[in-house]
Amino acid sequence: MAGILVVAEPQGSGFRRVGLEILSKAREITGALGGPLAAYVGGVGVAGQAASLGAYGAEKVFVAEHEALGMGLGAPHVDVIARLHAENDFAAILFGGTALGRDTAAALAARLGAGLNSDSTDLMANGSVLRARRPAFGGQNLVDCEWTGGPQVALVRPNSFQASESGGSAEVIAVSPDISAAALRATVTGRKPADQGSVSLEEASIIVSGGRGLGAPENFSVVEALAASLGAAVGASRAAVDAGWYPHPKQVGQTGKTVSPNLYIACGISGAVQHKVGMQTSDVIVAINKDPDAPIFQFADLGVVGDLFTVVPALTALINQRRG
Amino acid sequence: MKIAVCVKEVPDTTAEKRIDAGTRRLVRDEGDRMLNEFDKYAIEEAIRLKEAGTADEVILVSLGPEKAVESLRQALAMGADRLVLVSDPAAAGSDYLGTARALAAVIEETGAELVLLGAEATDARSGVMAAALGEVSGRAWVTSANSVSVSGSTITVERQGDDGVDTVQAPLPAVVSVTKAINEPRYPSLKGIMGAKKKPQDVKSLAEAGIDAAGVGEQGARTKVVGVETPPPRSAGRVVKDEGDGAQQILDFLIEKKIV
Ligand SMILES: Cc1cc2nc3c(=O)[nH]c(=O)nc-3n(C[C@H](O)[C@H](O)[C@H](O)COP(=O)(O)OP(=O)(O)OC[C@H]3O[C@@H](n4cnc5c(N)ncnc54)[C@H](O)[C@@H]3O)c2cc1C
Ligand SMILES: Nc1ncnc2c1ncn2[C@@H]1O[C@H](COP(=O)(O)O)[C@@H](O)[C@H]1O
Secondary structure, three states: OOOEEEEOOEEOOEEOHHHHHHHHHHHHHOOOOOOOEEEEEEEOOOHHHHHHHHHHOOOEEEEEEOHHHHOOOHHHHHHHHHHHHHHHOOOEEEEEOOHHHHHHHHHHHHHHOOOEEEEEOEEEEEOOEEEEEEEEOOOOEEEEEEEOOOOEEEEEOOOOOOOOOOOOOOEEEEOOOOOOOHHHOOEEEEEEEOOOOOOOOOOOOEEEEEOHHHOOHHHHHHHHHHHHHHOOEEEEOHHHHHOOOOOHHHEEOOOOEOOOOOEEEEEOOOOOHHHHHHHOOOOEEEEEEOOOOOHHHHOOOEEEEOOHHHHHHHHHHHHHHHHO | OEEEEEOOEEEOOOOOOOEOOOOOOEOOOOOOEEEOOOHHHHHHHHHHHHHOOOOOEEEEEEEOOOOHHHHHHHHHHHOOOEEEEEOOHHHOOOOHHHHHHHHHHHHHHHOOOEEEEEOOOOOOOOOOHHHHHHHHHOOEEEEEEEEEEEEOOEEEEEEEEOOEEEEEEEEOOEEEEEOHHHOOOOOOOHHHHHHHOOOOEEEEOOOOOOOOHHHOHHHHOOEEEEEEEOOOOOOOOEEEEOOOOHHHHHHHHHHHOOOO
């Protein structure tokens, strides 16, 4: 067993940041795990960008090109990574907690009979084995897990680590994409891309969320304008989603997404416990609410008691001014 | 066609104190347990497929403690036909793979062609079961369905991916996990609630379900908890009243935190 394989998802001509975050962290612990730091890139027309992972610490980058690897479905990747593992016997295989990462990690671990730790927010080496820390119950507990054998497969929550360059360079190794017929059973026949430039909630480093306090669906424009000024993603409370004001994938909370951005700005959200468990692991929480007794003020780092319709546009203007 | 729906009883994660530091297991309190919220969408979708004539039986499949029957009865009250619950002291502490193998064994037995799951269980929030179950059962699998339609032996799913919504086709037999966008789950009617008690509710041991005990339970788990910490809860920061300077106060705070 040797070293770590990090699965880096291509995005445009680069990579999803979570892959770079994991590589940056993995280079601290790969030595303890007895081997090099490798990355896997699968997709269509991705060979050109593979070498850039060297700058984040990858010593080897395995690249597989096949139409089926660019569909966002996990099964084809499982075939390729399982074979890479058979040839390289990785001590650990690490994935970012995206939709594709979750699917691939779960099916791969099941195929390899490997243990799987989801939603890791920290990784460390305990002697020569990996240890993963994950929040449980909306962050009420922190649980440390290890594996009873290898490979140690983990999913890592985006924004858990800082992506930082190490200035290294990588050997790029093309692997032939042998994909079984079974892995090609599910196929993509149509595509509706999300709005250009929209940031996914889980990966966003800043989230501006709106709740019932917005009063009407069109008032989400107030929240969207602040988000645009900060380069942030937009989230919503369940009350806003259930009212049909904002789409389901944007819901934060117990029955929505769990997010850990650097900054979470809650606008017109009361801070019910079901909302809190989805966002309380954010680094900094700012809340704007007109009710001084709103529960959100019990756990926000800065709370402003006021009307969001005056405070939020004023903040947007100040930030736009500052950014020039 | 038969549809199996994987349903799980979960603790109410909004209640306090969840993991026993000694046993490192979940603390299961009375009155503190419920049907996993996400599973209601899978149940609703299965019932709608039955109402549309696409399916003729909706079978609930679960792995959990015997008492889970009480929470899972809510799914029978919504309209599912019967429940098979694998419950065995030896299955306690199963990891994702032990659970997937146990569920796969039961599903095989039911003869269900389509398997529906919730997107995530609200306790561990991993969202990995559909892919693991697909792999273990050798079926095609698709996650995060915003819609599911069945035509002959092909399913078509609108899948919520990382970069938008994709149309995905797969052959039956298949495993599909559904999102909250797929439907609006019904509330059980009084008649449904009364009728639920009389519907078949089979509680089976591992042996009765024909499941190899080696890969399940704590003994078979491939991960182990080595420590549990309870960080101090987030405390209140500064609360200021907007006197016309609320926005400026936030900006100053963000500058102080080096965010802008
Ligand atoms: C099983 C279950 C699961 C749930 N899952 C989730 C979940 O995942 N996510 C989630 O968010 N909720 C969830 N909920 C719902 C949760 O309990 C709350 O009902 C919900 O979070 C409330 O949303 P809200 O804060 O937007 O609305 P409200 O609680 O109505 O709060 C609106 C707030 O806006 C303020 N406000 C109004 N007007 C203004 C103004 N002009 N300026 C400033 N402030 C203003 C009000 O003072 C109030 O505090 C769940 C509930 C259950 C039972
Ligand atoms: N023990 C279980 N019994 C039945 N279904 C389960 C069990 N665990 C998970 N599931 C199903 O898998 C889905 C995703 O769970 P998870 O991957 O644990 O987040 C749930 O919504 C259920 O449909």
